[in-house]
Amino acid sequence: MRREDFGEASCTVARTMDIIGDPWTPLVLRDVALGISRFDAVQANLGISRKVLTQRLQALVDHEVVERIAYQERPVRYDYVLTAKGQDLALVLLAIQSFGDKWLMPGQEPLIWHHLTCDHDTSPQISCRHCGGELRPGEAVPRRGPGFAEDEWPAVGAALDAVAPFLER
């Protein structure tokens, strides 16, 4: 597999990395998610080259993660705003941030999230959608799904076979 094949791979990690698999895109997304929606504001906030920012924003628009909404006409100028897809991707950024909070700046989190629904400060937790319990390492075992491509990923298939005994009662 080459980098340019990521978007066609039978692998949803690779397909997602086709969108966010570079150093800057997650940070651009983070800014847009926080409401920093103008080109110059993002550029100044991140200190990213205008060329790279242009490319990244265009890619995000192409992937329908971000949309351009005109805020003036003469000349036409855009706010960059998350789509519904982009909002789901922003939740992934929350998980990324949470990892960084815990391991890379412990006790010095730059941002704290307040959950309006329960009215408490919180952090994101990766949970089981079925039972609601925290998904801890080792507590979830993968098995083949409907789109698993055996010929494309033989080593993954073998790895799945190796953990299959854990799936049996």
Place this chain on the structure above:
Amino acid sequence: MRREDFGEASCTVARTMDIIGDPWTPLVLRDVALGISRFDAVQANLGISRKVLTQRLQALVDHEVVERIAYQERPVRYDYVLTAKGQDLALVLLAIQSFGDKWLMPGQEPLIWHHLTCDHDTSPQISCRHCGGELRPGEAVPRRGPGFAEDEWPAVGAALDAVAPFLER
């Protein structure tokens, strides 16, 4: 901010992207997390150049996300295994995969996760660590945390000010 400053930024997304902010590292991590632990097996599975794989594995070891465990001595050969830090990062990969499942291969998920604790197939959900409810877009509002660097991120500060009214009752 330049790419090389990511690891020092007062931003836990940037610090995490210092580790995984390239196309291949998340996929290498995914493989290691699945138990594909030998150099040649990862290389063949991903079709990545040996040079890039060497660099990526070394970076993961340097970041203490992955450790080398010798499985033979003559010559010395290593299995690559997730550390505890790496296992937490693998949970982030789960979130990445879940986004891809939903938006990029809907109904064709290559892998299904089985939660051993509740004995059901599941998928990861980003939840509120406090109340356990799903964190949905728009339901969490950020505010400054202890490590927030106002001078480094003025636009973020302004964005936080803009959403501050939502924090008040």
Place this chain on the structure above:
DNA sequence: CAGCGTCAGTTTCTCAAGGGAACTCAGTCG
């Protein structure tokens, strides 16, 4: 012993992407 195969890199060379800085264009304003 020599030859071959395996595994985990390392090296070389070419092409692609990143990044800094300057430039461009389409406005508005004084």
Place this chain on the structure above:
DNA sequence: CGACTGAGTTCCCTTGAGAAACTGACGCTG
């Protein structure tokens, strides 16, 4: 008119990616 703003675009140099070959340290076999 000139200056400024905002959103790009272009140019040039540096760095990284990728293909392919090479290397070294073994073990095994005839």
